[in-house]
Amino acid sequence: MNNQSYDLNQLSASAPEKKSTIAVLRKLFALIAEEKGKLYLACLFIIINALINLSGPLLVGYAIDHYVQHKEYHGLLVISGFLLAMYLVGFCTSYVQTRLMGGVGQRLLFQLRNAVFRKLQELPVAFFNQNKAGDLISRINNDTDKLNQFFSQSLMQFVGSLIIMIGAGIFLLSIHIELGSAALAPALLIVVFTKLASPWVKRTNALNLKSVGGMSAEIQESLNNFKVIIAFNRRDYFRERFEQVNTQNYTTAMKAGVANNIFMPVYGLSANLGQVVVLVMGIYLIATGSFTVGLLISFLAYVNNFYNPLRQLAALWANFQVAMAGWDRISQLLALESNLETVQDNSFPVQPALLEFKDVSFGYPNGKPVLHHISFTLERGKTYAFVGPTGGGKTTTASLIARLYDPTEGKIMLEGKDIRSYDATTRATTIGFILQEPFLFSGTVRENILYGNEQYLDYTNEQLVQVVHDAGLEALLARFDNGLDTTVSNSGDSISLGQKQLLAFMRAVLRNPSLLILDEATANIDTVTEQLLEDILRRLPATTTRVIIAHRLNTIESADEIFFINAGEVNRAGSLQDAMHMLLQEKRQS
Numbered sequence: 001m002n003n004q005s006y007d008l009n010q011l012s013a014s015a016p017e018k019k020s021t022i023a024v025l026r027k028l029f030a031l032i033a034e035e036k037g038k039l040y041l042a043c044l045f046i047i048i049n050a051l052i053n054l055s056g057p058l059l060v061g062y063a064i065d066h067y068v069q070h071k072e073y074h075g076l077l078v079i080s081g082f083l084l085a086m087y088l089v090g091f092c093t094s095y096v097q098t099r100l101m102g103g104v105g106q107r108l109l110f111q112l113r114n115a116v117f118r119k120l121q122e123l124p125v126a127f128f129n130q131n132k133a134g135d136l137i138s139r140i141n142n143d144t145d146k147l148n149q150f151f152s153q154s155l156m157q158f159v160g161s162l163i164i165m166i167g168a169g170i171f172l173l174s175i176h177i178e179l180g181s182a183a184l185a186p187a188l189l190i191v192v193f194t195k196l197a198s199p200w201v202k203r204t205n206a207l208n209l210k211s212v213g214g215m216s217a218e219i220q221e222s223l224n225n226f227k228v229i230i231a232f233n234r235r236d237y238f239r240e241r242f243e244q245v246n247t248q249n250y251t252t253a254m255k256a257g258v259a260n261n262i263f264m265p266v267y268g269l270s271a272n273l274g275q276v277v278v279l280v281m282g283i284y285l286i287a288t289g290s291f292t293v294g295l296l297i298s299f300l301a302y303v304n305n306f307y308n309p310l311r312q313l314a315a316l317w318a319n320f321q322v323a324m325a326g327w328d329r330i331s332q333l334l335a336l337e338s339n340l341e342t343v344q345d346n347s348f349p350v351q352p353a354l355l356e357f358k359d360v361s362f363g364y365p366n367g368k369p370v371l372h373h374i375s376f377t378l379e380r381g382k383t384y385a386f387v388g389p390t391g392g393g394k395t396t397t398a399s400l401i402a403r404l405y406d407p408t409e410g411k412i413m414l415e416g417k418d419i420r421s422y423d424a425t426t427r428a429t430t431i432g433f434i435l436q437e438p439f440l441f442s443g444t445v446r447e448n449i450l451y452g453n454e455q456y457l458d459y460t461n462e463q464l465v466q467v468v469h470d471a472g473l474e475a476l477l478a479r480f481d482n483g484l485d486t487t488v489s490n491s492g493d494s495i496s497l498g499q500k501q502l503l504a505f506m507r508a509v510l511r512n513p514s515l516l517i518l519d520e521a522t523a524n525i526d527t528v529t530e531q532l533l534e535d536i537l538r539r540l541p542a543t544t545t546r547v548i549i550a551h552r553l554n555t556i557e558s559a560d561e562i563f564f565i566n567a568g569e570v571n572r573a574g575s576l577q578d579a580m581h582m583l584l585q586e587k588r589q590s
């Protein structure tokens with residue numbers, strides 16, 4: 001039911017997206033819909049530029065046949081002046097077009113990165129469990145930039161080259177249909193080759209982007225764990241692993257390089273074939289008197305005008321395949337939907353329990369079941385303890401209460417209503433969760449304790465200190481040298497683990513939740529401070545329900561009820577002694 005896989009690498013392997021190029025381009029253009037005006041203007045300039053390029057050879061041919069051969073230098077000067085003016089206009093339109101498209105590409109990049117980041121924020125915890133941060137960063141940074149490069153640098157060149165090519169083709173056929181057809185014939189070779197080679201080029205680039213993502217994930221993992229690496233002297237091991245992914249990246253990049261350059265020689269060969277055909281046939285036609293020298297020069301220039309853009313198209317086509325491979329990786333991510341959907345629950349429960357598990361089962365995606373048909377209730381104002389052996393399922397149960405995941409079977413009711421019917425904000429204000437490994441943001445103590453709490457955002461430090469005092473948290477704040485202004489850097493790495501837990505505790509208590517879950521929240525705190533936390537917990541409003549997960553049984557002495565969680569079951573333990581007994585007796589089976 002809710003065991004959807006979010007592993008992007010697995011998804012791409014099992015269901016490679018098959019979308020037409022036009023459909024993809026349409027989707028991308030929709031992202032920059034407000035840039036339409038600029039796109040049209042850039043298109044207009046590129047058309048002007050193409051027309052200038054196309055009319056050049058015709059004028060040159062005309063000048064040779066009418067002025068050079070008859071030695072009419074005035075006419076020649078006029079045509080030369082005209083050509084110069086045209087090329088200057090061409091320079092200006094080309095410059096403006098490049099600037100316009102540079103902006104469009106950057107805005108597309110901006111929109112894409114926003115869209116990907118927004119999507120990341122919508123996705124459930126299961127998604128982050130199954131994907132490596134480094135690979136996601138690579139998708140946001142690297143893959144989106146491939147699209148930017150195509151849009152800002154290649155797209156208009158692509159359009160321009162196409163127009164010049166089509167125009168030159170038309171001129172060639174209209175000047176002399178037989179000679180024109182002969183000149184264009186080698187282009188068929190290109191069409192067939194492009195059709196055959198493109199899927200391979202795209203695939204090779206996709207593999208390369210994937211290995212860039214893999215390398216980024218490897219770097220991220222070793223940077224995150226550098227302390228363990230140094231402490232265990234595992235530098236060699238990580239160096240080897242990095243060398244492995246780097247070698248893989250090198251190999252895929254080399255293959256992508258070959259693939260991206262494969263079009264160039266074939267296109268060059270066709271262009272040369274075209275020139276040779278025209279030269280041979282053209283000289284023959286001049287000899288038979290059915291063609292002029294001026295026309296042959298114009299003709300050769302148009303053959304150039306046809307094949308040069310084609311050569312450019314070879315490079316641009318490769319860029320396009322890279323961009324499409326990048327887009328596939330981005331669109332896989334954008335297509336994911338959170339499986340934590342919101343449901344309607346219009347019931348009006350009378351005096352419901354604060355929280356109820358109704359026949360709940362749960363297992364992680366691709367993992368074994370963790371909870372089997374669990375039912376229990378949590379009443380308002382009571383303190384509950386979850387105990388059990390390591391890996392027994394305590395954190396999983398707490399994560400289900402906070403709706404980090406949905407049950408695979410059964411229902412969880414919050415205040416008598418399906419927990420899935422609450423919006424994320426209401427749920428987060430009702431349920432406070434202090435995680436086993438609290439995460440802090442770089443900033444100050446103030447910013448961290450007000451994280452996700454709109455209520456006190458506008459308070460001055462003095463007012464906030466008063467709030468902290470009223471909540472009985474002042475002794476905790478005193479553990480930080482500069483109080484609210486103490487700097488927390490490196491995502492909390494600059495302070496001790498115990499201090500991190502204190503901050504997470506303050507953050508949760510200040511939100512005044514109806515249900516506060518503490519998952520091993522005091523594991524790194526000294527006994528005196530722990531006593532302090534217990535006092536603070538006791539002073540929470542009488543209606544606040546507390547769920548304490550702890551291995552140290554003394555921390556749960558004050559619990560009203562103890563649940564023993566193990567082997568997929570949740571059982572009432574009765575007293576602390578019972579819990580102790582169960583812990584000693586039970587072998588972990590889950």
Ligand SMILES: Nc1ncnc2c1ncn2[C@@H]1O[C@H](COP(=O)(O)OP(=O)(O)OP(=O)(O)O)[C@@H](O)[C@H]1O
Pocket residue numbers: 129364365367370388389390391392393394395396397590
């Ligand atoms: N993100 C995850 N993906 C897959 N399996 C997981 C995940 N988190 C936990 N598990 C598995 O679920 C089971 C229960 O884990 P859980 O963290 O709930 O245990 P716990 O009782 O809280 O343990 P501890 O006391 O060590 O914190 C374990 O077998 C664990 O391996």
